[in-house]
Structures are given as C-alpha cells and as structure tokens.
Amino acid sequence: MNAPANDREKDLMGMGMSRLRKEDARFIQGKGNYVDDIKLPDMLHMDIVRSPVAHARIVRINKEAALKVPGVIAVLTAQDLKPLKLHWMPTLAGDVQAVLADEKVHFQMQEVAVVIATDRYAAADGVEAVEVEYEELPVVIDPFEALKPGAPVIREDLAGKSAGAHGERYHHNHIFTWDAGDKAATDAAFASAPITVRQDMHYPRVHPCPLETCGAVASFDPVRGELTTWMTSQAPHIVRTVVSMLSGIPESKVRIISPDIGGGFGNKVGIYPGYVCAIVSSIVLGKPVKWIEDRIENLSSTAFARDYHMTGELAATADGKILALRTNVIADHGAFDACADPTKFPAGMFHIVSGSYDIPSAYCRVDGVYTNTAPGGVAYRCSFRVTEAVYLIERMVDVLAQKLGMDKAAIRSKNFIRREQFPYTSAFGFEYDSGDYQSAMDKVLAAVDYPRLRAEQAQKRADPACPTLMGIGLVTFTEVVGAGPSKICDILGVGMFDSCEIRVHPTGSAIARMGTISQGQGHQTTYAQIIATELGISSEVIQIEEGDTSTAPYGLGTYGSRSTPVAGAAIAMAARKIHAKARKIAAHLLEVSEADLEWEIDRFKLRGNDDRFKTMKDIAWAAYNQPPAGLEPGLEAVHYYDPPNFTFPFGAYLCVVDIDKGTGETSIRRFYALDDCGTRINPMIIEGQIHGGLTEGFAVAMGQLLSFDKQGNIQGNTLMDYFLPTAVETPKWETDFTVTPSPHHPLGAKGVAESPHVGSIPTFTSAMVDAFAHLGVTHFNMPHTAFRMWHQLKAVGLAG
Numbered sequence: 052m053n054a055p056a057n058d059r060e061k062d063l064m065g066m067g068m069s070r071l072r073k074e075d076a077r078f079i080q081g082k083g084n085y086v087d088d089i090k091l092p093d094m095l096h097m098d099i100v101r102s103p104v105a106h107a108r109i110v111r112i113n114k115e116a117a118l119k120v121p122g123v124i125a126v127l128t129a130q131d132l133k134p135l136k137l138h139w140m141p142t143l144a145g146d147v148q149a150v151l152a153d154e155k156v157h158f159q160m161q162e163v164a165v166v167i168a169t170d171r172y173a174a175a176d177g178v179e180a181v182e183v184e185y186e187e188l189p190v191v192i193d194p195f196e197a198l199k200p201g202a203p204v205i206r207e208d209l210a211g212k213s214a215g216a217h218g219e220r221y222h223h224n225h226i227f228t229w230d231a232g233d234k235a236a237t238d239a240a241f242a243s244a245p246i247t248v249r250q251d252m253h254y255p256r257v258h259p260c261p262l263e264t265c266g267a268v269a270s271f272d273p274v275r276g277e278l279t280t281w282m283t284s285q286a287p288h289i290v291r292t293v294v295s296m297l298s299g300i301p302e303s304k305v306r307i308i309s310p311d312i313g314g315g316f317g318n319k320v321g322i323y324p325g326y327v328c329a330i331v332s333s334i335v336l337g338k339p340v341k342w343i344e345d346r347i348e349n350l351s352s353t354a355f356a357r358d359y360h361m362t363g364e365l366a367a368t369a370d371g372k373i374l375a376l377r378t379n380v381i382a383d384h385g386a387f388d389a390c391a392d393p394t395k396f397p398a399g400m401f402h403i404v405s406g407s408y409d410i411p412s413a414y415c416r417v418d419g420v421y422t423n424t425a426p427g428g429v430a431y432r433c434s435f436r437v438t439e440a441v442y443l444i445e446r447m448v449d450v451l452a453q454k455l456g457m458d459k460a461a462i463r464s465k466n467f468i469r470r471e472q473f474p475y476t477s478a479f480g481f482e483y484d485s486g487d488y489q490s491a492m493d494k495v496l497a498a499v500d501y502p503r504l505r506a507e508q509a510q511k512r513a514d515p516a517c518p519t520l521m522g523i524g525l526v527t528f529t530e531v532v533g534a535g536p537s538k539i540c541d542i543l544g545v546g547m548f549d550s551c552e553i554r555v556h557p558t559g560s561a562i563a564r565m566g567t568i569s570q571g572q573g574h575q576t577t578y579a580q581i582i583a584t585e586l587g588i589s590s591e592v593i594q595i596e597e598g599d600t601s602t603a604p605y606g607l608g609t610y611g612s613r614s615t616p617v618a619g620a621a622i623a624m625a626a627r628k629i630h631a632k633a634r635k636i637a638a639h640l641l642e643v644s645e646a647d648l649e650w651e652i653d654r655f656k657l658r659g660n661d662d663r664f665k666t667m668k669d670i671a672w673a674a675y676n677q678p679p680a681g682l683e684p685g686l687e688a689v690h691y692y693d694p695p696n697f698t699f700p701f702g703a704y705l706c707v708v709d710i711d712k713g714t715g716e717t718s719i720r721r722f723y724a725l726d727d728c729g730t731r732i733n734p735m736i737i738e739g740q741i742h743g744g745l746t747e748g749f750a751v752a753m754g755q756l757l758s759f760d761k762q763g764n765i766q767g768n769t770l771m772d773y774f775l776p777t778a779v780e781t782p783k784w785e786t787d788f789t790v791t792p793s794p795h796h797p798l799g800a801k802g803v804a805e806s807p808h809v810g811s812i813p814t815f816t817s818a819m820v821d822a823f824a825h826l827g828v829t830h831f832n833m834p835h836t837a838f839r840m841w842h843q844l845k846a847v848g849l850a851g
C-alpha cells in the first residue's frame with residue numbers, strides 16, 4: 052500500500068488504499084437485495100418439470116392433473132411456446148437451445164414444462180402432477196464415443212446441416228473445429244526436434260456453484276407495454292438486447308435489473324430457459340412471475356465448466372529449450388452449444404496456451420462435440436478457456452522437465468519470455484503487453500527457500516520409513532483478461548467495450564454508473580476509489596450504481612476479469628473529461644490561465660502558490676452556479692472505452708503437499724501465491740479476491756467433479772457430493788505481489804480475480820504429481836481426492 056502523502060489524501064480514500072468495502076455495511080447485516088427478495092403485488096411463482104432421463108422422445112404430456120392442483124394457474128410446454136416462436140432460443144455460441152423440450156429430451160434435467168401457480172408450493176405440487184411419457188433413446192456421454200460413425204444422433208434438429216456457426220461439421224455430433232497457430236511450421240519443428248514429449252489429460256467437468264442459484268422476477272405491464280425483469284445476470288445489457296430481439300418489444304421498453312448477486316463465477320453470463328419461461332409467463336398471464344432455481348437444478352442444468360480432453364506435445368532441445376508446442380482438444384459442450392465466449396472464439400482464449408514461454412512455433416486445435424449432458428463450457432473464474440490452456444502448458448513443462456531430469460524452476464527460467472522482449476507477440480498472435488516472469492519466480496523461490504525444500508524432499512525420498520510423500524508444485528502462469536478490443540471481441544455482434552457515466556453534484560458528492568455488475572467483487576468500493584483519486588472527491592461520498600439497464604450506460608458486463616481492464620479504464624477516462632472541465636472552471640474562478648494551474652490531490656492551485664486554490668468542492672458548486680461564459684453548466688461525463696488490447700496479468704505459485712502413504716490423505720503444507728496485476732486499486736480487495744480464487748482452485752483440483760453414469764444420470768449434483776470447501780478444509784494462503792503496470796491501460800491496472808483460480812489448479816496437480824515423480828509418474832487427472840490418491844499409491848506399490 053502506498054502511504055497517503057498527507058491528511059487530505061488520506062481523506063480521499065482513493066486508489067492504493069486498503070479501505071473497507073462500502074457494500075459490506077448492507078451485506079453483513081443481511082440487508083442485501085437479491086432477486087429472491089423482490090416481492091411484487093399479485094406475483095405468481097413458476098417451477099420447472101425436468102426430464103428424469105438423458106435421451107428420449109416425448110410421447111405425450113398430460114397437464115390435466117396438474118391443472119387441478121389448487122393454486123396452479125397454467126402449465127406451459129413447447130407446444131404453447133411454438134405459436135410465439137419461443138420454443139427454441141439462440142445461444143451466445145451461435146447454436147440454438149430448446150427453451151422447453153420440443154418432442155425430444157437431450158439431457159437429464161432438461162426443461163420439459165413449466166407450472167405457474169399462486170405460490171411456490173403449489174407450483175412444486177403442480178410439477179409433480181404433470182405426466183410425461185418418454186420413449187428412451189440410446190445415450191452418449193463420452194465425446195469420443197459420440198464421434199464414432201454409428202453413434203446415436205443427438206441433435207436431430209440439425210439433420211443435414213453440414214456447417215454450424217463456426218464452420219464445417221464432419222459428423223452429426225460434431226459442433227466445430229477451431230484451430231490457431233502455424234501447423235506446418237509446428238509439424239516441421241517436431242519432425243526435427245531432438246526431444247519430444249506427449250501427455251493426454253482430462254480437465255474434468257466442474258460447476259461454478261455460486262451460493263445464490265439463478266432466478267428471475269419478470270413483470271410485464273400490459274397497459275404500458277413495458278417489461279421489467281430482475282434477474283441474476285452478469286451481463287444485463289446484452290440480455291436486454293436479446294429479450295427485445297426475441298420478443299419484439301422495443302429495447303426502450305425492456306428493463307433488466309441485476310440486483311445484488313450472490314456470486315456469479317461465470318454461471319450467470321448465459322441466458323437460461325428459466326429466464327425466458329418466466330418472461331413469457333408474465334407476458335401471457337399479465338402478472339409478475341418469479342422463478343428461483345434450487346441447488347440440484349443449478350448444479351445439473353445451468354452452465355458447467357471445462358470438460359476438455361487435451362493432448363499436449365512439446366518439442367525441445369536436449370538442454371530444455373522449447374522449440375514447439377502442439378495441442379489437440381476434444382471439447383464436450385453438452386447437448387446444446389451454449390458456451391459464453393466472444394463470438395469469434397468458440398474455444399475462448401485457449402490459444403494463450405503458449406503461456407509465459409518464448410515458443411517459436413505452436414499449433415492448437417479444438418473440436419467441439421455434442422453429448423447427452425447439460426450444455427455449458429463457461430468461463431468459471433477464467434477468461435474463456437484460459438484455465439484449461441494454463442493447465443495444459445504448465446503440466447507439459449513439468450512433463451518435459453521430468454523427461455530431461457531438469458528442475459522445474461530451471462526449465463522455466465530457460466524458456467521465459469524475458470522482460471526486455473515485451474511487448475511480445477506469441478506464436479498464436481497475442482501481443483503480451485508487459486511482464487516480468489523471472490523476477491516474480493525468483494521472489495517466490497527465495498521466500499520459500501526452494502533449495503531447502505528440495506533437500507528435505509530428497510531426504511524423505513531416501514527414507515523408506517517416511518510415512519508421507521512430499522511434493523512441490525511450481526507454476527508460472529500468464530492470463531489474458533479484459534475482453535476486449537471490439538475489433539476482435541463481440542457478443543452477438545455487440546462490441547466488447549465498457550462504459551462509465553459520472554455526475555458530480557453541486558455540493559461536491561457524486562454518482563457514477565457503469566455497464567458492469569458486481570457479484571461480490573467490491574466494485575462499489577474500488578470504482579469509487581478510482582474516481583476519488585482522479586477527481587479529488589472522497590470515495591465515501593461517491594455512489595456507484597450498476598446493473599439497471601434503464602440507468603446505466605450500455606456495457607458488456609462482468610466476467611473474464613474484464614471490469615478493471617475495461618470499465619476501470621472507462622471510469623478513469625470519464626473522470627478525466629470532468630477534470631478537464633473543472634480546470635477551466637478553476638481558471639475562471641481564480642482569474643488565471645489554465646496553464647498556470649496545477650492539480651494537487653483535491654484542488655487546482657496556482658502553480659507554486661499554496662494559498663490560491665479552488666477545491667473540487669468549490670468547482671462543483673461553481674459548475675452549477677457561475678460557469679465561465681461559453682461553458683455548459685453541470686459537471687458530468689460519459690465515456691465508452693474500447694481497449695486497444697487485452698491485459699496480461701501473471702503470477703508464480705508454489706505449493707508443498709504431504710501425502711499419507713497409507714491412506715492417500717493429503718495435507719497442503721504451504722501455498723505461496725505471488726500475483727502481478729499491474730497497478731493495484733485496493734490491496735485488501737485484491738487479497739480477498741486471491742483468497743477466493745485460490746479456494747475455488749483448491750476445490751477444483753482436490754475434489755470437485757460432475758460426472759455421468761452410462762445412462763446419463765448426473766452424479767455429484769448435491770452439496771453432499773459436490774465439494775465446496777469450508778474454512779475447515781481450506782489451506783492457509785500466503786500471498787505476495789510484484790507490480791508491472793499495463794502500458795496501455797490509463798491506470799496501468801490489469802484484472803486479478805481469475806488469476807488465482809487459473810494459476811492454482813495446475814500448481815496443486817504439479818505438487819501432487821511431484822510427490823510421485825521419483826516413482827516414474829508424470830501425470831494423473833484431477834480431482835486429487837484421498838480415494839483416488841490411494842489408488843495412485845497402490846499403482847506404484849505403496850498403500851495396502
């Protein structure tokens with residue numbers, strides 16, 4: 052933290068200060084306002100009939116018994132939505148998805164019908180009473196099986212379509228092939244390389260699992276023709292655009308409000324059938340309709356993450372210089388392609404897979420595949436498949452080091468993009484804005500006394516009586532966040548810029564609105580801190596509002612750690628417009644020329660003269676009272692910021708584990724995380740974000756898993772089974788930082804919230820595998836539960 056220069060600066064509580072979170076006053080008193088807190092007069096409740104089977108034809112749906120349940124008002128099926136052309140909806144990935152199953156169900160828990168009733172209980176009773184007759188079809192849950200010639204046809208609606216939104220389809224269950232890099236040069240480098248390594252790995256299906264599930268309250272006013280919907284959306288403006296396009300209601304009469312959100316983690320970016328059904332029900336019935344998912348519905352049917360079957364290959368010299376990288380991925384996207392990636396990137400930013408290393412040639416290919424599982428593939432705390440990419444490259448560098456008998460740190464040093472190479476263009480065409488990987492790693496190695504840890508490990512390996520296996524994981528990752536330059540990044544054709552509007556009131560306090568939406572990140576605090584420093588107004592009196600499309604300027608929302616890189620920049624630019632006008636007003640009030648003024652914390656003063664000044668408070672009053680001739684009254688500005696590039700935060704993580712040789716039980720002895728996100732706005736919030744991301748990384752690596760049995764029954768979809776670590780299981784985190792500002796961001800800031808998730812997961816695997824490295828093991832898949840580790844121990848002749 053930069054110590055404030057004086058009391059005036061301290062009073063601002065601006066950038067760089069660990070000020071407490073403004074929003075916590077309401078959160079810790081239970082006074083937040085979540086979607087389920089919205090209660091409107093005459094509000095009806097909706098519940099969803101879901102398929103018990105994974106693949107079947109719907110022979111018949113009988114609503115009669117349900118309609119007799121006291122309180123039930125209506126039951127809607129695909130047949131009812133058909134006349135409105137709303138039984139299918141477009142997905143963000145250019146596919147279509149059934150809103151309610153149309154003649155066929157494609158995965159277990161798919162939405163089949165909705166029941167609307169006067170209360171939540173009656174709606175649930177109604178759901179029980181809807182009779183659906185299914186004729187079961189063969190199920191495919193394995194994407195490799197799905198691509199075989201005789202595999203069951205999952206998407207009959209696509210029959211005969213040999214091309215999708217992302218080009219050619221070569222099989223009825225194939226969605227797209229996407230590739231990047233130079234294949235010929237990469238193949239040539241492999242053909243002549245002295246050393247090559249190859250490793251298959253599966254990044255299993257996991258779920259973001261926010262504590263608050265998804266939900267909506269839709270309220271259509273038939274008199275005014277206006278639709279207001281409160282919903283748990285990470286991107287309310289794009290939802291408004293889509294709702295207007297689908298319903299035909301003018302965008303000016305659609306209002307989407309994201310109230311407080313109890314965690315998003317990528318799960319609340321997409322548009323789900325439940326939202327659409329609540330809106331349609333409200334339009335049809337002319338009354339407000341509330342839909343709130345339960346936990347099992349959230350885990351089973353809303354967007355999952357990952358499920359990437361990856362093959363990595365590295366070519367290198369005998370002394371460990373990497374010459375080329377090749378990867379091939381089979382991506383399970385479930386029954387509908389409903390990933391939420393920028394339109395032109397069906398595999399997100401997977402091509403950041405060359406990581407922190409200077410690799411001359413690289414090529415990657417991803418094939419998207421349909422299976423009878425829930426749709427998804429969202430960016431769970433990651434900027435669109437970056438987690439998968441970082442996992443692959445970090446695993447591969449370890450595998451190569453093992454093959455060459457090199458140390459993990461030494462091989463990384465040998466291949467780092469060096470500080471003087473930035474801006475650096477990767478083999479995939481990303482222009483990395485800045486970085487200093489060697490300094491970050493050196494700081495971590497020194498902090499944990501790496502040589503001593505290795506010596507301890509050697510000693511333990513030499514002692515057969517030692518009850519534990521000790522593993523050391525090391526990862527040096529690069530993220531790509533801040534989507535994005537709108538020339539390459541859009542969602543449904545809308546460029547991925549972001550926005551800010553600031554109004555300074557006559558008495559010197561202010562309100563600001565952005566196109567993003569906090570889900571717990573603390574935007575109300577950090578955004579106010581940026582404005583405080585830029586404008587010399589205390590962050591305490593700067594009100595931040597997000598999430599209401601009727602008041603906030605258009606923006607693309609919060610995910611992919613884009614708020615700081617994009618909206619954060621918009622805030623600085625809007626503030627600078629106000630600053631420029633304030634300077635004119637100050638010059639007028641002081642009767643001097645603008646050039647004679649200098650800015651100091653909260654005021655313009657006559658250069659070198661502390662006694663002649665006008666504070667921002669004076670200037671605000673004057674703006675509404677006696678602006679200079681020719682200048683409009685008022686003190687406000689709007690800025691739409693289209694970033695010139697992504698930002699590239701990075702980090703170096705080290706983990707030490709001790710695995711019990713008898714039981715496979717693992718203790719995380721140490722986890723040291725160094726992050727570099729450029730200029731830091733609020734170090735305390737950053738620390739909290741890093742703890743959160745590391746804890747979610749721990750959960751994924753050590754326990755989370757959604758899997759399916761052969762019939763397509765989902766496993767692990769309750770919190771009895773799905774691992775959400777509490778304070779009891781969570782390791783103690785040690786954090787550290789370096790500061791390498793982004794050269795193109797007005798504040799030098801990069802995103803940070805995803806880095807700890809992206810970086811920690813491969814670090815855990817690196818540590819777990821390292822514990823077995825002396826026994827010839829190079830890789831095993833997550834999650835590293837005690838049971839799976841016990842099998843691993845048995846496989847190498849340990850454990851009973």
Ligand code: PCD
Pocket residue numbers: 261285313314315316317318429430431432433434435570571572573574577578609610611612613614615616728729730731732733734736737740743800801802803804805
């Ligand atoms: N340099 C810097 C950076 C940053 N920061 C801070 O921190 C935070 C964060 O940021 P970013 O990184 O920018 O991010 P954003 O955009 O805001 O956010 C997003 C993220 O965020 C995270 N975190 C969190 N937290 C909470 N609490 N909750 C939630 O939900 C969440 N989510 C998660 C996720 S998943 Mo995705 O969606 O999957 O893609 S992506 C994501 C904010 O407040 C800010 O301001 C500072 O201070 N500084």
Ligand SMILES: [Cu+]
Pocket residue numbers: 399429430431432433434435436437438439
């Ligand atoms: Cu991702």
